[in-house]
Amino acid sequence: MKTLTLNVKGMTCGHCKSAVNGALAELEGIDNVEVNLETGKVDVSFDETKVDETKMKEAIEEQGYDVA
């Protein structure tokens, strides 16, 4: 299991938090997601044999947020 922190821009409320959380949680290989609305930081633990940062970024961007 590996961890990384994504910097997500544009999350403003609890719905945004849920949208990002849900989009990541749906990916295969994601173990845990922690979204911090105030800082925009999203901590993810994942199985690096099943998912990578590119896929996570795509999932978040599909929800309408930018990943720095």
Place this chain on the structure above:
Amino acid sequence: MKTLTLNVKGMTCGHCKSAVNGALAELEGIDNVEVNLETGKVDVSFDETKVDETKMKEAIEEQGYDVA
């Protein structure tokens, strides 16, 4: 059919707009809802024999927003 404008506080994003729109649209007697995210103004046209401002405020507050 009657119209009124509610001033809703705390809507920050498209999800918030959808939440308020959806909560009002579910009420019986609501004809049309227009949510302006920037101003917080929500224009509603409704059948005053079926729904009133109190019910609308309650529906919005249940979603976690304040109505001024």
